[in-house]
Amino acid sequence: VLIKKLLLTGATGSMGTAIRPLLAALAETVVVSGRRDITDLMPHEESRKASLDSADDVLRAVDGCDAIIHLGGYSVEGPFHPIMQANILGLYNIYEAARANGMPRILFASSNHVVGYHPQAEVLDNTALPRPDSLYGVSKVFGEALARFYFEKFGQQTAILRIGSCFDKPVDHRMLSTWLSYRDFVAFARAAFTVPVLGCPIVYGASANDRSFWDNSKSNYLGWQPQDNAEAYLAEVLQAVPNPDPNDPLHLFQGGKFTDIPILKEG
Numbered sequence: 001v002l003i004k005k006l007l008l009t010g011a012t013g014s015m016g017t018a019i020r021p022l023l024a025a026l027a028e029t030v031v032v033s034g035r036r037d038i039t040d041l042m043p044h045e046e047s048r049k050a051s052l053d054s055a056d057d058v059l060r061a062v063d064g065c066d067a068i069i070h071l072g073g074y075s076v077e078g079p080f081h082p083i084m085q086a087n088i089l090g091l092y093n094i095y096e097a098a099r100a101n102g103m104p105r106i107l108f109a110s111s112n113h114v115v116g117y118h119p120q121a122e123v124l125d126n127t128a129l130p131r132p133d134s135l136y137g138v139s140k141v142f143g144e145a146l147a148r149f150y151f152e153k154f155g156q157q158t159a160i161l162r163i164g165s166c167f168d169k170p171v172d173h174r175m176l177s178t179w180l181s182y183r184d185f186v187a188f189a190r191a192a193f194t195v196p197v198l199g200c201p202i203v204y205g206a207s208a209n210d211r212s213f214w215d216n217s218k219s220n221y222l223g224w225q226p227q228d229n230a231e232a233y234l235a236e237v238l239q240a241v242p243n244p245d246p247n248d249p250l251h252l253f254q255g256g257k258f259t260d261i262p263i264l265k266e267g
C-alpha cells in the first residue's frame with residue numbers, strides 16, 4: 001500500500017460509497033468522512049463524521065492523514081446558500097486543515113460543469129476557459145482557483161479532476177462521452193498520489209471513451225491510463241434512449257441538463 005492514512009470525504013455519497021471497497025488497495029487505513037456517522041466499516045476503515053462548514057470538524061477529519069480524496073460537498077445544482085457552505089467555505093476549511101497538517105496531497109473532485117457551456121462539438125484541453133453552467137459549476141471554479149492559490153502560495157499539491165459522470169455505467173447519450181468508471185477513478189487517485197511531482201494539474205475525469213469531449217494530453221506526465229470505454233454500453237443506451245432529441249440541452253452543451261436549470265431558491 002502507498003498511503004498510511006487516506007481521508008475520503010463525501011464517503012456517504014453515491015460515488016464515495018461505490019469507491020470505498022476499492023480504496024483498500026491504496027491505503028492502510030481509509031478515514032471515511034461524511035455528514036452521517038458510517039457504521040458499516042470495513043476492516044481498513046475508520047469513521048470521522050464531519051460537516052464541511054465546521055472548521056473544527058474538518059481539522060479533526062484531516063488530522064494525521066497523508067492524502068485526501070475530497071468528494072465532499074454539494075454535488076448538483078441547488079440554492080446558493082448550501083452550495084456556498086459546502087463548496088466554498090467547506091473547501092477553504094479543507095485547505096486550511098491540510099496546511100495545518102503538513103499539506104498532504106489532495107485529489108479535488110471538480111466537475112465538468114466548470115466548462116458546461118462549451119458546446120459538445122468542441123474538444124477541450126485543460127487550457128479551455130471556464131464556462132460554468134450552474135451555481136454549482138461556479139462553486140467548482142472557485143474550488144479550482146483555491147487549489148491553485150494554495151499551490152502558488154504554499155506549494156500545496158492538488159490533482160484537480162473535472163469529473164464527467166462517475167456512475168456504475170453510462171445511461172444516456174451524453175454519458176457515452178462523459179462516463180468515468182469507478183476503477184478508472186481509483187487508478188487516477190493512485191497516479192496522483194504516486195507521481196513524484198504532482199503540481200496542480202487540471203485533468204478531465206472520463207474513461208477512455210471513443211466519444212470523449214476532452215483531451216488530457218497536457219497532463220500525460222501523471223501516467224494515468226483509463227481502461228474503460230463507454231462505447232461498450234452503446235447497445236444498452238440505444239435501447240433505453242432510442243431517439244435522442246438533438247436540440248435537447250442534454251446534447252448541445254457539455255454540461256447537458258445543468259445548462260437548462262433556473263436559479264433555485266431555498267424553501
Ligand code: 15L
Pocket residue numbers: 075076111112113163164165166178255256
Ligand atoms: C456532476 O458534477 C454531478 O455531481 C453528478 O451528479 C452528475 O450530474 C455529473 O456531474 C454529470 O454531469 O453527469
